[in-house]
Amino acid sequence: MLWWERLEARLLAGDGSGAWAVVEAALVAGVSVEDIYTKVLSPAMVSIGDQWARGDLEIYYEHQASAIVGRIMGRLGPRFVGRGRTKGSIVVGAPQGERHGLVVSMVADLLRQRGWEVFDLGADLPAQSFIAAVKNTPDVVAACVSVTSPSARDAACELIAALREASGDAVPIYVGGAAVLSAPDAEELGAHGWASNVDVLVGLLEQG
Numbered sequence: 001m002l003w004w005e006r007l008e009a010r011l012l013a014g015d016g017s018g019a020w021a022v023v024e025a026a027l028v029a030g031v032s033v034e035d036i037y038t039k040v041l042s043p044a045m046v047s048i049g050d051q052w053a054r055g056d057l058e059i060y061y062e063h064q065a066s067a068i069v070g071r072i073m074g075r076l077g078p079r080f081v082g083r084g085r086t087k088g089s090i091v092v093g094a095p096q097g098e099r100h101g102l103v104v105s106m107v108a109d110l111l112r113q114r115g116w117e118v119f120d121l122g123a124d125l126p127a128q129s130f131i132a133a134v135k136n137t138p139d140v141v142a143a144c145v146s147v148t149s150p151s152a153r154d155a156a157c158e159l160i161a162a163l164r165e166a167s168g169d170a171v172p173i174y175v176g177g178a179a180v181l182s183a184p185d186a187e188e189l190g191a192h193g194w195a196s197n198v199d200v201l202v203g204l205l206e207q208g
């Protein structure tokens, strides 16, 4: 059984300590913290989402799994520390109406480990407040917008336009998440760039 399948079984059983035990066992077996996020937590959540969408699971399983995964991320978060001098600050968040916030924190931790100081604004943030966060963040090198729900795309578009206007286009805005399918799609939302995952985003950020 793969690690993510073992985790999924514990999540569906509502077994928080068992879920943490799977993560600890994976870490001991040499799985990196990044891979715990992208190859263990994420696929387990995607699979639970698919089963809910097929009508095979009550929605409470998804909520329960989200609560457990949030706690696991709380325990793993401090392990995502970048080494050396900071590469600058990045603000990461989701537009108003976008409730998928676990993934925002995942992106934040993965970027933190790659050497940026990251400010995680979580889910469902009104555009004006996102702008205030970017303005109040010293040495900001990028703003990242995560969009998982297709229904939040309009809000993402408005947020990105407002952010561009407020910064006089000085802060590059990158967009990602399951509801943004391609670079042209991201361009349509008004972003400066699109990344399918954090590794691709790091490439874009390092190109400048």
Ligand code: B12
Residues within 6 Å of the ligand: 038, 041, 042, 045, 046, 047, 048, 049, 050, 051, 053, 062, 063, 066, 097, 098, 099, 100, 101, 102, 103, 104, 106, 107, 144, 145, 146, 147, 148, 149, 150, 151, 152, 174, 175, 176, 177, 178, 194, 195, 196, 197, 198, 201
């Ligand atoms: C947990 C969950 C919820 C929780 C969220 C809890 C939380 N605190 O986050 C709750 C219960 C709130 C929820 C609500 C809903 N959900 Co939901 N949810 C999920 C679920 C199961 C997991 C989400 C998750 O964390 N995925 C794991 C992440 C890590 O995966 P990922 O997207 O691959 O992320 C990677 C990349 O996309 C990328 N990335 C993401 N953002 C960014 C940003 C940048 C800048 C970059 C570079 C990269 C990047 O990096 C990540 C790491 O590699 C998904 C299933 C799924 N397939 O993801 C459904 C899912 C996303 N939800 C879905 C739906 C339909 C809903 C609801 C509309 C249901 C309803 N009727 O109420 C609501 C509405 C939400 C809203 N308005 O936002 C559908 C969306 C389908 C669609 N295309 O329309 C999904 C796909 C389930 C399904 N299979 O149908 N949900």
